[in-house]
Amino acid sequence: MKIPEGVVLLDSLGDLKPNNTCPILVCGSHCGGNRELAQHVRNCNVKAVFLNNAGIGKNQAGIRGLLHYETEDILACAVDHNSAEIGIAQDTWESGTISHTNAQAKEAGIEIGDAVKDAVAKIINMGYPTPATRESKIHASNNNETNSKSLKQQTQTEINGVLITVTDSITFLNESNAGDVVVCGSHGGLSAGEYAQKHRLKAVFFNDAGIGKNSAGTKSLESLSDAGIIACTVSCMSAEIFNGQDVLNNGIVSVCNQLAKERNIKKNMTVKEALKHI
Structure with a gap:
């Protein structure tokens, strides 16, 4: 049509x-x-x-x-x-x-x-x-x-000596975020992964958006691993989508890419626990 x-x-x-x-x-x-x-x-x-x-x-x-x-x-x-x-x-x-x-x-x-x-x-x-x-x-x-x-807000917080950028959407990042460890409220689909690659992040945590059809909510993770970016999603039931602070405070890892696994980040870890491995 x-x-x-x-x-x-x-x-x-x-x-x-x-x-x-x-x-x-x-x-x-x-x-x-x-x-x-x-x-x-x-x-x-x-x-x-x-x-x-x-x-x-x-x-x-x-x-x-x-x-x-x-x-x-x-x-x-x-x-x-x-x-x-x-x-x-x-x-x-x-x-x-x-x-x-x-x-x-x-x-x-x-x-x-x-x-x-x-x-x-x-x-x-x-x-x-x-x-x-x-x-x-x-x-x-x-x-x-x-x-x-007013939309494109970011906050920075230090966890275990690592500076973390927290934002509600991966689309709110800019060129100054290159190399950042980002916790965001976006889904982990392909379009979100493109933003993570565009800004050359070190690591990123997404919401899995219920994973959904063809595992679309986590589909960017493999390509991010190929690009050298550690990436995980958290369960949509553990943290609100479009709420980066909730992902940081309450997110439970649901899927990890290969680079995350190599850092001993595992499913069912909290985001704060996972950040200790980065």
């Missing part, structure tokens, strides 16, 4: 730009987040978004964004993590099925179990959402920089 006009596919929300003009976003990222992230999506002219439920996980963090998108008047749906690979927008489009919806999605007639393609057809057929207007683009350009700064 051809991708309809007005629909954009992105593997990561980190790739969403303020000059986006497609009102419907089908994205491989998780459906977690906070108000600032929802505002950022709105300011990028998105009016409907489809995101992975990331295994739902601890405190239902994998679908927490639904209410924030609702507050920002964005139609939002979470896609079953066993129906589509997290971090892969094309698979979300081709194979995703809806697991959760917000109020705007329900009003559009989208139901649990709908295919993503069918859900998109429903909102297009009812004439919603409309393309971005010039005024909304101006609004986005005036507000997006502030929202991005």
Whole structure:
């Protein structure tokens, strides 16, 4: 099925730009987040978004964004993590099925179990959402920089003499993070792994996002090992996705790559225990 006009596919929300003009976003990222992230999506002219439920996980963090998108008047749906690979927008489009919806999605007639393609057809057929207007683009350009700064926060903490960078998303890193040991709230899928390689990290801890279809939530680990980066995921039930501090404080390792295993990091270790081996 051809991708309809007005629909954009992105593997990561980190790739969403303020000059986006497609009102419907089908994205491989998780459906977690906070108000600032929802505002950022709105300011990028998105009016409907489809995101992975990331295994739902601890405190239902994998679908927490639904209410924030609702507050920002964005139609939002979470896609079953066993129906589509997290971090892969094309698979979300081709194979995703809806697991959760917000109020705007329900009003559009989208139901649990709908295919993503069918859900998109429903909102297009009812004439919603409309393309971005010039005024909304101006609004986005005036507000997006502030929202991005508030989103892209990092903290540094020292554990056993090692400086650790903690952030809610791997996409919030920048060139100054080269060589860092990072604990983040992102999933461990391919798109997240690309950011870890881009910033040449020493080590990284992700959320496994329920592991999901084709083990997509941990799929980056092998390629990161090949790139010389120690990498692990923690169980989505042990720590909230999009919450780096919770991963650090409460995360329980679920999968390790070869380099992590060579450092004697093992499944069921806490993140803090694992950090002692780096």
